[in-house]
Amino acid sequence: MIEVTAIFDIGKTNKKFFLFDENYKQVYKEYIQFDEIKDEDGHPTENLAQLLNWLKTVFEKILKSKDFNVKAINFSTYGASLVHLDKNGEVLTPLYNYTKPIDETIVNSFIKKYGPKEDFLKTTGCFNLNLLNSGLQLYWLKQSKPTVFKKIKHTLHFPQYLSYVFTGIPLSEYTSIGCHTALWDYTKKDYHDWVYKENINTILPTIVSTETSINMNYNGKRIKIGVGIHDSSSALLPYVRSIKKKFVLISTGTWSITLNPFTNQPIIENNQEKDFINYMRINGKPVKATRLFLGNEYKIQINKLHKHFGVPENYHRQVKFNYEIFTKINKNFKHMFKWESLTESKMPKKTTIPNTSFDEAYHQLMLELVLLQIKSIKDVIGNDEIKDLYVDGGFSDNDLYINLLSHFFRNTKLRTTDASLGSALGAAISISDKKLNSKFLKKNYSLKKHVPFIIS
Structure with missing residues (x-):
């Protein structure tokens, strides 16, 4: 049996699964595409339930394989996407697409509180304010869907959510936080002041290095599980x-x-x-x-x-x-x-x-x-x-x-x-x-x- 590291590489269009040997040579690959579904406003979004079903099916199939011995697994995904969990670990909302438009009055109210806009964009390393800045999604939820927002126990970036599915441990890591989220202040190397003022920090899990992995027993097999990484x-x-x-x-x-x-x-x-x-x-x-x-x-x-x-x-x-x-x-x-x-x-x-x-x-x-x-x-x-x-x-x-x-x-x-x-x-x-x-x-x-x- 070849000892391998398993990787789920999730793009907007293609969902890929790879196995790499100890020399980083690809020894197995499969991929799939899913039709998007629509959120409550009719905007296209990721079919998260279908994706999770595919992840688990593919991984369990590989674990049963007589050709490969999986020693580790990790996850790479596109950014600007958040998954919100309630106190029971259940997903609260659709995986809102970063192309989804949001009410300009909400963006304007944010700038009025935490601007000027140009200064804010510079300190957070962003080029505009919309849902491509995933942190703004939390402000938007708090303003437009307060009942849903109050139910959030943990908000996870997409790569960390896929890791959570396998570990049950909610975590944050640097590459996802630093990817034009409007959450991070690059001048003070910490979450921006607005995150604390809006109490957003209370639902963002502990930050760990992207190199962090968790040794776990998964389906009776000892596997090192990574915390995920932003694709860029x-x-x-x-x-x-x-x-x-x-x-x-x-x-x-x-x-x-x-x-x-x-x-x-x-x-x-x-x-x-x-x-x-x-x-x-x-x-x-x-x-x-x-x-x-x-x-x-x-x-x-x-x-x-x-x-x-x-x-x-x-x-x-x-x-x-x-x-x-x-x-x-x-x-x-x-x-x-x-x-x-x-x-x-x-x-x-x-x-x-x-x-x-x-x-x-x-x-x-x-x-x-x-x-x-x-x-x-x-x-x-x-x-x-x-x-x-x-x-x-x-x-x-x-x-x-x-x-x-x-x-x-x-x-x-x-x-x-x-x-x-x-x-x-x-x-x-x-x-x-x-x-x-x-x-x-x-x-x-x-x-x-x-x-x-x-x-x-």
């Missing part, structure tokens, strides 16, 4: 554990999140035109981050280019970086694309697509997007001495993106990784006693070094 912090962990020098990680996809886990100044000043946010490492240290709707805008503009030039919809994947085209565009550079899901002071009022060829228009698009990415990276680095950049996610194999990024950061070492297991692997590492060495990323993440192109 989890995806960062393998890098933090295996890289000795300070670095910045650019995690690309629909959102491009740039993470600086080595900052001494998590509060970003002068945040106009920036989507800034804070995360937290497993030991409570801040992670300064900026976010850019890069992949979303890329998709919108690529569809327009395909239609304009009449090329197949996957043609853009074949286009390689061309030095002559780049030089031509860069020599007399001007902004040509009007963004639909991004805002930038330099963008024109109307898109002007270069008429020469798809390849040239694509180079123009990528140059403009990378310039936004560069700004995002520089904002997150600030005054910190950082000479190493890592890129993972969807743009890590985009030839133009990588060539342009390495060109504009010529004095920085740029590397790409294939971190498809990302948050799941991080969840396994967080409860392991095994140390990672410098070869971990090369062995497990297909680490590649990139050299800037030669300027002629």
Whole structure:
């Protein structure tokens, strides 16, 4: 029997289950999708009952397997989601979706009591106030559903709730608290004053390190059960554990999140035109981050280019970086694309697509997007001495993106990784006693070094 660590990696769409051996190699995987249900206001939300049933069914099946010996289990989930329990440990409300709109009068009353808004957002590391800040959900419940609120014995962040299902022990941990919840004051490294003034702290369980695990007898088997971890912090962990020098990680996809886990100044000043946010490492240290709707805008503009030039919809994947085209565009550079899901002071009022060829228009698009990415990276680095950049996610194999990024950061070492297991692997590492060495990323993440192109 192979000794394994079991991980439930719960995304908004895909619910995944992994088994990793002692060398962090994936030896088993299965995943499922559930249709969302609706909360009392008709807003879509997670089918928590169905999810829990799947969790228990899958885990008990693996425990009975003759191929695997499960020694530990942990949980990685999306953030900005809370589960409220009554005195009997029963779930009181739906798992409210962070996209759910809430009454502006409640947000305004919160700001009136605990603002000014800009100061509040800076100290809590948030970029706006809505249910994406899970702490605000508690204020909203207290104001709009006081009868329900009074019944709350414990409020758990989503990863810690899944751990609670297996242990019965309610806990809080840093990565979930620090993820744009509006609960944490990064200047005093404690819950924000509003949490105490509203007595919210009385329903938030004891804070423990994300590395905490509980040895328990589960169905007659001795298993180490982790307390869960927020997925973005989890995806960062393998890098933090295996890289000795300070670095910045650019995690690309629909959102491009740039993470600086080595900052001494998590509060970003002068945040106009920036989507800034804070995360937290497993030991409570801040992670300064900026976010850019890069992949979303890329998709919108690529569809327009395909239609304009009449090329197949996957043609853009074949286009390689061309030095002559780049030089031509860069020599007399001007902004040509009007963004639909991004805002930038330099963008024109109307898109002007270069008429020469798809390849040239694509180079123009990528140059403009990378310039936004560069700004995002520089904002997150600030005054910190950082000479190493890592890129993972969807743009890590985009030839133009990588060539342009390495060109504009010529004095920085740029590397790409294939971190498809990302948050799941991080969840396994967080409860392991095994140390990672410098070869971990090369062995497990297909680490590649990139050299800037030669300027002629």
